[in-house]
Amino acid sequence: MLISIDIGxxxxxxxxxxxxEGKLVVENRETTATTTDDLxxxxxxxxxxxxxxxxxxxxxxxxxxxHGGLKIxxxxxxxxxxxxxxxxAALSAGGKLTKAYSYRLNSTDIREIEASxxxxxxxxxxxxxxxRSYILHxxxxxxxxxxxxxxxxxxxxxxxxxxxNILIRKKLLxxxxxxxxxxxxxxxxxxxxxxxxxxxxxxxxxxLQSIVELTGSAPVPTPAAVFDYVTxxxxxxxxxxxxxxxxxxxxxxxxxxxxxxxxxxxxxRKGIKEPRIKRSVEGDLGMRVSALSAMESDRMTLEAEAExxxxxxxxxxxxxxxxxxxxxxxxxxxxxxRFDALLAGFCTANATTRHGGTRREIYTTSGxxxxxxxxxxxxxxxxxxxxxYLAALDDDPFRHYxxxxxxxxxxxxxxxxxxxxxxxxxxxxxxxxxAARLYPKEAAASLKPNLxxxxx
Amino acid sequence: xxKKTIVLGVIGSDCHAVGNKILDKFYSDAGFNVINLGxxxxxxxxxxxxxxxxxxxxxxSSLYGHGEIDCMGFRERxxxxxxxxxxxxxxxxxxxxxxxxxxxVEKFKExxxxxxxxxxxxxxxxxxxxxxxxxx
Numbered sequence: 001m002l003i004s005i006d007i008g009x010x011x012x013x014x015x016x017x018x019x020x021e022g023k024l025v026v027e028n029r030e031t032t033a034t035t036t037d038d039l040x041x042x043x044x045x046x047x048x049x050x051x052x053x054x055x056x057x058x059x060x061x062x063x064x065x066x067h068g069g070l071k072i073x074x075x076x077x078x079x080x081x082x083x084x085x086x087x088x089a090a091l092s093a094g095g096k097l098t099k100a101y102s103y104r105l106n107s108t109d110i111r112e113i114e115a116s117x118x119x120x121x122x123x124x125x126x127x128x129x130x131x132r133s134y135i136l137h138x139x140x141x142x143x144x145x146x147x148x149x150x151x152x153x154x155x156x157x158x159x160x161x162x163x164x165n166i167l168i169r170k171k172l173l174x175x176x177x178x179x180x181x182x183x184x185x186x187x188x189x190x191x192x193x194x195x196x197x198x199x200x201x202x203x204x205x206x207x208l209q210s211i212v213e214l215t216g217s218a219p220v221p222t223p224a225a226v227f228d229y230v231t232x233x234x235x236x237x238x239x240x241x242x243x244x245x246x247x248x249x250x251x252x253x254x255x256x257x258x259x260x261x262x263x264x265x266x267x268x269r270k271g272i273k274e275p276r277i278k279r280s281v282e283g284d285l286g287m288r289v290s291a292l293s294a295m296e297s298d299r300m301t302l303e304a305e306a307e308x309x310x311x312x313x314x315x316x317x318x319x320x321x322x323x324x325x326x327x328x329x330x331x332x333x334x335x336x337x338r339f340d341a342l343l344a345g346f347c348t349a350n351a352t353t354r355h356g357g358t359r360r361e362i363y364t365t366s367g368x369x370x371x372x373x374x375x376x377x378x379x380x381x382x383x384x385x386x387x388x389y390l391a392a393l394d395d396d397p398f399r400h401y402x403x404x405x406x407x408x409x410x411x412x413x414x415x416x417x418x419x420x421x422x423x424x425x426x427x428x429x430x431x432x433x434x435a436a437r438l439y440p441k442e443a444a445a446s447l448k449p450n451l452x453x454x455x456x
Numbered sequence: 457x458x459k460k461t462i463v464l465g466v467i468g469s470d471c472h473a474v475g476n477k478i479l480d481k482f483y484s485d486a487g488f489n490v491i492n493l494g495x496x497x498x499x500x501x502x503x504x505x506x507x508x509x510x511x512x513x514x515x516x517s518s519l520y521g522h523g524e525i526d527c528m529g530f531r532e533r534x535x536x537x538x539x540x541x542x543x544x545x546x547x548x549x550x551x552x553x554x555x556x557x558x559x560x561v562e563k564f565k566e567x568x569x570x571x572x573x574x575x576x577x578x579x580x581x582x583x584x585x586x587x588x589x590x591x592x
Contacts, residue, residue, distance in 0.1 A: 078504040129461070129489070130509040182491060182505055268471070268496050362496075364471040365520075371496055 001027070002438060003050050006222055006430040007039050007064040010250065010327060011388070014046035015431045016054055024435055024446040028053045029426065039066055040207035040214075047214070060215040063434045064208070065222035070095040070198045073118040076102055077125040077134045080271055082155065085178035086124040089154065089187030091279045093194035094224030095120070105138045110145045119149055120197055122190065123163070126156030128180045135159050139166040150197050154178045154190040173197070185272050195224055220437070222430050223254060223279060229433035229443065231277050234258040236444040241381035244355075244416070245429065246348055248387045250288030250327050253347050255280050255355040262376055267359075270373045278375060280355045285347040287340065287389050291324040294347055302346055305401070311338060344389055345401025352377070352403045358411035372414070380416035384451060386424035396421040396454045422451040457487030458592035461511040464490055465497035468526030472519040475548070479515065479579075486583055499530050503537050512590055513543035516569075523550035524563070531568025543589045547573030547582070 002024075005014040012034045017024040030049045035041040047060065072095040076083025079102045090097050098116045101109055113121065121142065125135040135155050142151060143166050153163045154175045164172060176189040199218040212218050230245065244257040256279045263269075284293040295302050295317070306316050319339045323329045331337045357374020385393065403415040428450050436443035462483060466476050473495050480492040491509050493501055502514050514534075518526060527546055534542050546569045550560055557574050564572040571585050 078508055081504055081508045125508075127509045130511075131507060132510065134507075179508070182509065268494070270496075270501070362469055362471075366471075369471065 001054050001056065001058045002435060003047065003054065003058050003060045004431040004434040005043060005046055005050075005060065005062045006434060007034055007043060007062070007066045007219065008222070008249075008430070009036075009066050010034055012039075012042035012046055013427065013431060014050050015428065015435075016050045016058075017435055019439060019442055022442055022445055023449070024432065024439060024442050026426070026428070026450075029428075034066055036066065036206075038207035039064065040210045043207075043211055044214075059438060061434045061437055062211055062215050062217075062219040063222040063225045063430060064219040066206070069221045069223065070120065070194065071098045071116070071118045072096065072120045072122055072194065073098050073113050073116065074100045074122045075105065075124060075138055076100070077131055078102065081182065082124045082126065082179050084272055085185045085187055086122050086154065086190075088185060088275060088278070089178050089190040090122055090194065091223075091281055092187060092227055092275075092277070093191040094198070094221030094227060095194060096281070096283070104134055105141045107141070110141050114146050117149070118147075119201060120194060121147060121149060121151045122194070123151060123153050124155040124178050124190075126159070126177075127182060128157040128177055130156055132156065132159060136162060136166070139163050143167050143170065150201065152190060152193055152197070154193075179272070183273060185275065187275070195220070198224075220434070222433070223281075225433040225437065226254075226256060226430060227277065227279050229429070229436045230256045230258055232436050232440045232444045233447065234277060236441060238444050238447060239382045242377070242379045243382040243384070244377070244380050245384050245386055246351060246390060247429070248344065248347055248351070248385070248390050249286055250388075251283070251286045251290050253282045253285040253351040254387075255282075255351045257355065257375070257377060257380065259375060259377065259379070262379065266367075266369045268369060268371045270371060271357075274357075274375045278355070280351070282347070282351045282354060285351055287343060287347070288323050288327045288329065291320040291343060294343065294350075295320055297350065298346075302342075305346065306342060309338070309342065311335075311342065315339075316342070340389070341395075341397075341400060344393065345397045348385075348390075348397045349401045349403045352398075352415050353413055356414045358407055358413055360411045374414070376414045378414050378417045380419055382422065383416060383419050384422045384424055384429075386427065386429045388427070391424045391427040393423060394452075394454070421454045423454060424450070425452045426450055458587055458590065459487055459489060460513070460590050460592055461489040461491060461509050462513045462515055462586070463493065463502055463506045463509065463511045464515045464517075465493035465502060466495040466517045466519070467497055467499070467502070468518060468520075468522055469496055470518055470520040470522070470526075471495045472517075475519065476517060479517065482579055483515075483583070483586075488586075499526075499533050502530075503534055503539060506539055506542060507537070511542070513545065513586060515586075516544065516546045518546070518548045518550055521549060521552040523548060527564065527567060527569070529567075543586070544569045545571045545573070545582070545586065545589075547571075547575075547577065549575055
């Protein structure tokens with residue numbers, strides 16, 4: 001038996017699992033409101049309830065995404081190269097990107113970073129043997145700042161000693177370069193260091209220390225657990241072909257995908273190589289706290305959609321304003337449900353567009369070919385909706401709000417073409433992801449039986 | 457041997473890949489650290505890569521006849537993005553139709569390219585001139 005507890009920003013969820021015939025079977029499932037001032041209160045309550053039905057020595061695994069997780073500021077040189085690699089490392093570690101800076105920092109940037117109080121500053125730049133000047137400049141400015149958080153250097157390897165000397169008075173950690181050469185992003189080591197830092201620094205305060213005493217280990221960031229879970233599911237070939245998770249919450253929409261590279265002579269790839277597993281986080285797309293920022297991200301389109309559905313625009317805007325301050329609000333009538341459905345469709349479609357890439361057709365002397373930028377999601381055969389709203393929604397959000405076929409510039413959007421949509425109706429994914437730390441195979445085998453397919 | 461880093465690629469919407477691979481092998485064998493971006497490379501991709509890799513020269517190829525349009529403004533863009541000292545070489549079938557070789561060289565030099573090569577050039581000369589430009 002094992003107990004898995006996930007402390008979310010709104011709800012603390014837990015499950016008691018038994019291991020039976022290679023699967024994890026849910027014996028008990030409990031939920032309570034997250035106690036934000038002292039997270040251990042809600043945690044203890046769930047633990048107490050689950051222990052009533054447990055017997056013997058039961059290991060307890062805990063993940064937490066309360067307070068938005070680990071705040072990371074990423075610094076790189078070129079936005080599409082080292083900064084993008086730094087973003088990949090930060091997001092795959094389960095972090096929350098507060099801000100990203102390219103090229104040379106200035107004193108205003110430094111003040112902004114100081115004010116945002118990140119847990120980690122990830123300083124990158126240059127391939128191995130590559131650029132020196134930007135990195136030395138940025139390290140100098142960081143050394144003169146008031147920052148007392150961890151600074152993780154994951155840039156040009158040649159400069160590790162220089163950076164160590166410049167940042168001698170800071171809490172400096174060094175990882176392998178996130179982009180050692182242009183063709184091979186390598187965010188793994190930086191990601192692992194970020195996770196270790198999360199474990200050792202984030203647990204101070206908010207009652208997390210007493211959770212460590214109860215469970216024997218620090219809670220892992222929920223997105224990091226889910227990221228690893230996607231990796232296990234991919235390794236175990238749980239789904240046929242590529243698959244993705246959309247985790248839409250009140251504040252953010254997370255998109256995880258496992259995508260195998262498609263290479264033919266007819267495709268010319270641009271930009272850095274896409275990793276097999278990727279997480280992207282849309283901090284402006286969400287059902288409650290981010291309802292207004294979601295609208296602001298593309299007001300014209302959303303208003304046009306609302307009108308085409310015969311919704312009253314003023315009422316819709318009032319609704320978005322209302323729910324953005326009431327994080328636990330549940331719609332009371334049919335109209336409010338339609339507002340929520342529109343917002344949900346808008347968020348999932350946009351999260352998909354941003355996670356995925358684009359391509360355009362060109363004509364060459366040897367026939368037509370495609371120039372492809374970003375991630376190709378066309379071969380995704382399975383999409384799983386999770387997070388409070390999508391777990392409860394007995395529908396496929398894309399059916400009512402399809403991802404647009406082309407961008408404003410006329411490029412084809414590489415979104416899933418033919419797929420099956422499932423919902424995580426018991427909202428088990430974070431709990432299974434957590435349990436996968438002890439039972440990766442069993443947790444991977446237990447997902448499918450707990451999903452509900454939405455059929456036409 | 458000169459181990460300096462150079463960026464190589466075929467500019468614009470040009471898909472000619474064979475010459476690009478030959479140049480990659482040739483300059484790598486000569487000791488350079490070649491960052492080959494392949495075909496259909498935009499001006500910004502050349503510049504982005506040169507910034508991150510600390511490259512000292514960009515070697516631009518064009519074969520399909522639109523070289524003049526694709527190559528225009530490249531020197532200015534390099535300067536604007538902080539690569540004011542970068543060495544720029546360009547070569548290939550740079551313009552459509554029959555144009556006098558001297559006129560082509562003049563045209564591209566005016567655009568700010570340090571060396572301009574037409575298809576009949578001996579690669580050994582390109583190599584020697586690159587070494588001279590990079591002082592190595």
